[in-house]
Amino acid sequence: MFLHTVIESESVIRLAAFSGVFLAVALWEAFAPRRKRAFARRARWPHNIGLLFLDAAVLRLLAPGAAIAVALAGEAHGWGLVNTLALPLWVALPLALILLDLVIYFQHVLFHAVPVLWRLHRVHHADLDFDVTTGTRFHPIEILFSTAIKCAAVAAIGAPAVAVLAFEVLLNATAMFNHANAKVPGRVERWLRWLVVTPDVHRVHHSVRYNESSSNFGFNLPWWDRLFGTYRAQPAAGHRAMTLGVDAFRSAADLRLDRLLVQPFHDTPGAYPINRRQETGLEQGIK
Numbered sequence: 001m002f003l004h005t006v007i008e009s010e011s012v013i014r015l016a017a018f019s020g021v022f023l024a025v026a027l028w029e030a031f032a033p034r035r036k037r038a039f040a041r042r043a044r045w046p047h048n049i050g051l052l053f054l055d056a057a058v059l060r061l062l063a064p065g066a067a068i069a070v071a072l073a074g075e076a077h078g079w080g081l082v083n084t085l086a087l088p089l090w091v092a093l094p095l096a097l098i099l100l101d102l103v104i105y106f107q108h109v110l111f112h113a114v115p116v117l118w119r120l121h122r123v124h125h126a127d128l129d130f131d132v133t134t135g136t137r138f139h140p141i142e143i144l145f146s147t148a149i150k151c152a153a154v155a156a157i158g159a160p161a162v163a164v165l166a167f168e169v170l171l172n173a174t175a176m177f178n179h180a181n182a183k184v185p186g187r188v189e190r191w192l193r194w195l196v197v198t199p200d201v202h203r204v205h206h207s208v209r210y211n212e213s214s215s216n217f218g219f220n221l222p223w224w225d226r227l228f229g230t231y232r233a234q235p236a237a238g239h240r241a242m243t244l245g246v247d248a249f250r251s252a253a254d255l256r257l258d259r260l261l262v263q264p265f266h267d268t269p270g271a272y273p274i275n276r277r278q279e280t281g282l283e284q285g286i287k
Contacts, residue, residue, distance in 0.1 A: 006162060006165065007068060007072070007161050007162065007165060010065060010068055010165055011065075013165065013169065014165075014168060014169060014172070017169045017172065017173060018172050018173075018176075021172070021173045021176050021177070022132060022136075022176055025132040025176045025177060025180045025182070026132050028180060028182040029131055029132060029180055029181045029182045032182050032183045033181050033182065033183070034180075034181050034182055034183050034199065034200075034203075034239060034240075035130070035181055035239065035240055036240075037129055037131075037181070038128050038129050038244075039128060039129055039252065039255065043252060043255060044127070044128075044129060044133065044255050045133050046257075047255055047256055047257040047260065048127070048133035048134065048136060048137045049133060049136065050257045051123075051136070051137055051138070051139075051140075051257060051260055051261075052133075052136040052137070054140055054257075054261075055138060055140050055143045058140045058143065058144065059143060059144075059147065062144065063144065063147050066147050066150075066151050067147065067150050067151055067154050067164050067168065068161050068164055068165060070151045070154045070155050070164075071154050071159050071160060071161040071163075071164040072161050073155075074154065074155055074158050074159070075158075075160065075161065078158075079155050079156075079158055080154075080155055080156055080157050080158020080159070081099075081156070081157055081158050082095065082096060082157060082158035082159060082160065083158035084158065089160060089162075092158075092159075092160050092163065093160060093162065093163045093166070096157055096158075096159035096160060096163035096164070096167070097163055097166065097167055097170070098221070099153075099157050099159075100150075100153060100154070100157065100159060100163075100164075100167045101167070101218075101219070101220045101221050101224075102224060103149070103150070103153040104150075104171065104219055104220070105217055105218055105219070105224040105225075105228075107146065107149050108217040108218075108219070109217050109230070111142070112213075112214060112217070117142075117145070119263075119264040119265075120139045120141050120142040120145065120264050121138075121139075121142055122246050122249075122263070122264075122268075123137065123138065123139040123142070123260050123263050123264065124137050124138050124139075124142075125206060125213065125245065125246050126245055126246040126248075126249040126254060126260075126263065127206070127244070127245060127255070128244060128245045128250070128254075128255065129181070129244065130179060130181055130203055130206050130244050131179060131180065131181040132176045132179060132180055132181075133179075134179045134206070135175040135176045135177075135178070135179035136175070136176070137260070139260070139261070139263075139264060140261075141264070170220060171219060171220065174196065174197065174219055174220045175219060177196075177199070178196075178197045178198060178199055178201070178202040178219065179199065179202060180199045181199070182199060184198055184199065184200065193222055194222065195222070196220065196221070196222060197216070197218045197219060197220065197221070197222050198222075200234075200239060201216050201218075201222060202216055202218075202219075203235070203239060203242070203244075204216050204232050204233075204234065204235045204242075205217065206244050206245070207235050207242055207243065207244065208242075208243040208244060208245050208246065208247055209235075209236065209243075212232060212235055212236070212242075214230070215230050215231065215232035216230065216231060216232055217230055246268075248266075248268035249263065
């Protein structure tokens with residue numbers, strides 16, 4: 001009965017968790033910034049948050065509660081690994097969370113490897129600052145692709161609906177946490193990065209240098225990057241001096257919501273990032 005009530009309250013739980021974490025991280029950034037901002041909040045936040053609201057509207061219109069619905073169908077029809085093995089919830093819950101996180105890792109790599117998917121994902125990477133709103137900045141078409149992949153993973157894993165809800169909440173929370181422009185004390189950060197993807201770990205992934213942005217793909221758990229050889233401890237230029245973003249989109253105008261929506265339809269020079277072997281343009285200029 002309790003779990004049924006929790007699932008029925010999915011939207012309220014997700015909104016409350018998102019709002020609380022967003023506020024907490026924004027305050028953390030205000031009182032303990034890691035880097036000096038390149039742009040004032042008013043130049044970026046309305047556009048990043050506007051994109052977030054648009055994403056939410058698109059999902060609500062086209063795929064409301066899709067992953068939870070697939071999980072409930074899986075429980076009813078016995079789909080997936082967990083249901084086939086008839087695992088108890090205390091085993092199924094953590095197993096599903098770990099496997100879903102692994103899927104998100106490979107999905108992230110895929111969005112860097114396939115040119116058409118990179119066009120969508122670079123909207124996230126083209127932010128010229130790095131803060132809590134960067135963690136919410138994704139193109140609506142990418143969100144729909146991600147939802148489809150997540151639903152397929154939920155069905156294959158046989159993830160319980162409560163595990164899917166917990167994962168959604170965790171994914172949103174850690175995305176805001178690991179994009180924070182906020183300091184973590186050095187001694188704490190060195191230990192914390194073994195347990196969760198920290199802001200310093202993920203910031204490397206937002207470097208303008210392709211050899212750095214093609215690393216640190218994890219969102220929740222940091223182990224996948226270490227296991228699959230995509231982990232990079234620090235940016236070459238250091239966290240305060242490193243250049244963020246994508247070399248093809250460097251102007252303040254590129255931060256506007258209208259530009260973000262049409263950005264995937266613009267060609268940019270060079271190969272797509274994960275296969276790029278030689279640095280050109282801005283990357284050479286910042287050596």
